[in-house]
Amino acid sequence: MSEAAKPAVPAAPRAAGRAGRNTELPEHLKSYKHVWVFVEHDRGHVNPVSWELMGEARKLADKLQVQVAGVILGGPDEPLDAYAKEAYAYGADRCYVMRDPVLKGYRNEPFTKGLTDLVNTHQPEIMLLGASAMGRDLAGSVATTLGTGLTADCTELNIDGRALAATRPTFGGSLLCTIMTLAYRPQMATVRPRVMQLPRRDDTRTGDIVEMPLGMVETDIVTKLLDFIPDANRNTVNLAYADVIIAGGKGLKNADNFKMVWDLARVLGAEVGATRAVVQAGWAEAERQVGQTGKTVRPKLYIAAGISGAIQHRVGMESSDVIVAINTDPNAPIFDFAHYGIVGNAMQVLPVLTQAFRTHLDKRIRKVA
């Protein structure tokens, strides 16, 4: 085992600030400019998280008065130019494109080299990636190769001074913290799908393409992608994009009571969500978990039954249009950010609420018919 390839830029003399912290940006990194978004795509589709990030990148770049660029790596037979056009529509001014047969289908090795080379050549100050299986794999690898700071799963991005202030939950989701990378570039961050809002698309926007070769051949790459096996139950649980979600927490006491959440969901044609504790207890499947370590959702209506509202859960659902909370504890944190609160036992309220919705909606549907 040997030390991985060193970054092309020589390591700067350490600028240790107060208490050994790295606070001074060395001279040779001051020329790093512009905000980049890694455009994640696979088998013909761009992951919407890339466009959500493009909207954030636009806001950051406008504050810094710099440009936004999309980074697109893929095979020569993939529609990379179409992705670039979409990137402009969502806010990019430029796209850096690498086309190579070895970049078809994500693999860590060629993507790490490609993105690292692009960064070293074109020197962005900020780089954003989706916190997906691909984005996290790539971000961790590129940040280590470049020796720069990476903040995972941010829930808010801002500019403080001239640096990126990235806010994320910490301590298992009980507090928030703001993290900055002051003495290194680029400043890297990942954001989970649906945390940021999809920006309005403007197809009149245009931009330019800068191409760069990867400089790798298939025989250079150890890991081979033999096959892709699509999920059989694809889209059966589409929590992230659901319009109505009924979620249950540990306040429901047991798996049997959790079925009341399903009863209400059926009446409303809604999806079922759950807290981390509920998933760990086995009352609901892992793909139904809402929160920092589960899915982030933005439904029009979110009904939380027996959920206290720890940050872990809150960051996954607080962007919902209307939040209804049912909890026995009038001081539960969820009432700090719910729109409608019912102080009461969820086991008692849920069946009554289900019946009320059923009666009301039946009446309305009959009227429509």
Next chain:
Amino acid sequence: MHIVVCIKQVPDSAQIRVHPVTNTIMRQGVPAIVNPYDLFALEEALRLKDQFGGRVTMLCMGPPQAEDSLRKCISFGATDAVLVTDRAFAGADTLATSYALAAAIRKIGQEQAVDLVFTGKQTIDGDTAQVGPGIAKRLGLNLLTYVSRIVEVDLDARRLKVERRAEGGVQLLDTTLPSLITMLEGTNEMRFASLDDMLRAGRFPVRRWNKDDAGIEDVSKIGLKGSPTIVSKVFGPTPRTEKADMQVVADSNPQDVTLNLLQKIFTTHPQIEAELVERLSA
């Protein structure tokens, strides 16, 4: 076969409380556990050891009390345990952590060459999933994240086939040893500790390495100094400026409270009602 499994000792996050006034973490009495995601990595490593023989060496960076977590892993059947512990590591972010762990793995590899390194998918306290990739890059290992199944290991050909979770499906990947695997949760079930292993764990001499023992060459790359990220602020969540519209069941009855709620929601947000009716009529 020599496998290194990296673990972290973490506070049981289900039991963390935040002080309501000062917004600080109340650490007293919060039990420390092996990061739950790491146990899937350990179980997978133990299965490979059952199949191919060899050793499973546990590695942890943390304070002296993290020894308890390593002992726990010995009780499940791991062969050896190394605790990398030094004040110089304090304040490390993920980049500085992967530097220290990579150095220790290189050192462990000098005793017997390492074929596989395992980590959990992420920790439950930091949730970053960055240390695994960091170690792999520093050691030049093939990186396999979010592995849901080890399909095949061919020790003679030194090849490895795995399924890796991706968006909407799994990738079937073929690569060579040595590799680093971050194991997905729910992929296996941790075995019960045998009585023999529990007794062995109790008296097991966990090796303690300081930064020199771990082969750290550049002290500017560990601890606070080696960490490019800086925590500039820690704070509690801010309540919405508008308070929730509250109803108390005990002051009324569930029927009136829910009817009231429906009326309020549908009056203020008629489009929610319209969409529900439209969807349910279809």
